[in-house]
Amino acid sequence: MYNHSHQATAGFQFAGQTQQTRHARRLYVGGIGEISEPEITSFFNDVIDRALGEKQEGGSVVSVYINRERHFAFVELRTIELTTACMNLDGVSYNGQPLKIRRPNDYNPATVPKELGPIPQLNLAALGIVSTTVSDGPGKIFIGGLPYHLNEEQVKELLQAFGPLRSFHLVKELSSNLSKGYGFCEYMDINVTDAACLGLNDMRLGDKTLTVRRAMSQENAKAVASAAGTVNTGLEMGLDPSRAAMQAMSLAGIPSVPLGTPSRVIILLNMVTPEELEDEEEYADILDDIKGECERFGAVPSLLLPRPRDGxxxxxxKVFVEFGDVQSAQNAATELHGRGFSNRTVAVEFMDEGKYARRELA
Known part of the structure; x- marks a missing residue:
């Protein structure tokens, strides 16, 4: 525990509050929801007080800036020493959501004053923090096949049946903050790793089956997660198992290109659900969104989005998109294949132009 030999306010003034040190006194705080500046100030003042074991006179937070569109904030603290200590707050929970604590992009360690005071020791156990950064190593576990609606706390509750977690990261879409259905974790006790993998692998959660094992490289794990999701969605869309598996292999990089012989027509799979197509306004919005997205790659003479009522x-x-030329279609297919849309992973196939012209969509 940090030894407060000075008064609370004086104890954290080693490096001073100058404009030159501001970059080293700020925290990047990611993953915030609807929250105000006073709420963030109060939250961090309280967390720091608890972690240090006593109330800091005047508070530890100097200022707060919130970027609401991108769900992050900058929190400026009184000293460099305290800010350095607070890097360990990564994963602290606010309203059930873990916050990401990082250095801002403008942080430059080369310009930090050399003469710093001691770094305060935070009592992280008092906060029950699980870090959001899962380091590569023998204890890193991959968890795939998670139902998209589960949040961090629900998944952590499942994982912690085997022991306390050192770190956990649920991978999300950047734009929507929705789960991609997979994540990574590490246990405090590395000896429970195999037992957790054995106990959780193949577990059924609703209509999903978990894939849990020691992690490969993150890139491979992402590919496998996308593949597993695509097999399921392919089957749900009425594809036969071998067809669904082909799509899955495609997303996993075997091959890494969309299926079929290149043509001017592509099919987007797993982009919409039948329920979304029933509402007139939503249907029109979806059509506009997809057409606008595809027109980034070239002219789109026609686009078909069959509805349940069409027989x-x-x-x-499926979304059928006709481009003006093959190159535009290829560019779109390459860019959109494997991309996240809402909380789903899109797959792309090429379609025979003659069949499309005859509207043989079945």
Missing amino acids: IPSAVG
């Missing part, structure tokens, strides 16, 4: 059940959930 072609096997085509529902």
Whole structure:
């Protein structure tokens, strides 16, 4: 525990509050929801007080800036020493959501004053923190096949049945903050790693089956997660198992390109659900969104989005897009294949132009 030999306010003034040290006294705080500046100030003052074991006179937070569009904040603290200590607050929970604590991009360690006071020791156990950064190593575990609606706390509750976690990261879409259905974790006790993998692997959660094992490289793990999700969605869309598996292999990089012979027409799979197509306004919005997205790659003479009422059940959930030339279609297919859309992973196939012209969509 940090020894407060000075008064609380004086004890954290070693490096001073100058404009030159501001970059080293700020925390980047990611993953915030709807929250105000006073709420963040109060939250961090309270967390720091608890971690240090006593109330800091005047508070530890100097100022707060919130970027609401990108769900992050900058929190400026009184001293460099305290800010350095607070890097250990990564993963602290606010309203059930873990916050990401990082250095801001403008942080430059070369310009930090050399003569610093002692770094305060935070009592992290008092806060029950689970870090959001899972380091590569033998204890790193990959968890795939998670239902998209589960949040961090629910997944952690499941994992902690085997022991306390050192770190946990649920991978999310940057734009929507929705779960991608997979994540990584590490236990405090590395000896429970295999037992957790054995106990959780193949567990059924609703209509999903978990894949839990020691992690490969993050890139490979992402590919496997995308593949597993695509097999499931392919089957749900009425594809036969071998067809669904082909899509899955495609997303996993075997091959890493969209299926089919390149043509001017592509099919987007797993982009919409039948329910989304029933509402007139939502249907029109989806059409506009997809057309606008595809027109980034070239002219789109036509686009078909079959609905349940159209009497072609096997085509529902697919988006048929006709481009003006093959190159535009190829560019779009390469860019959109494997991309996240809402909380789903999109797959792309090429379609025979003659079949499309005859509207053979089944």
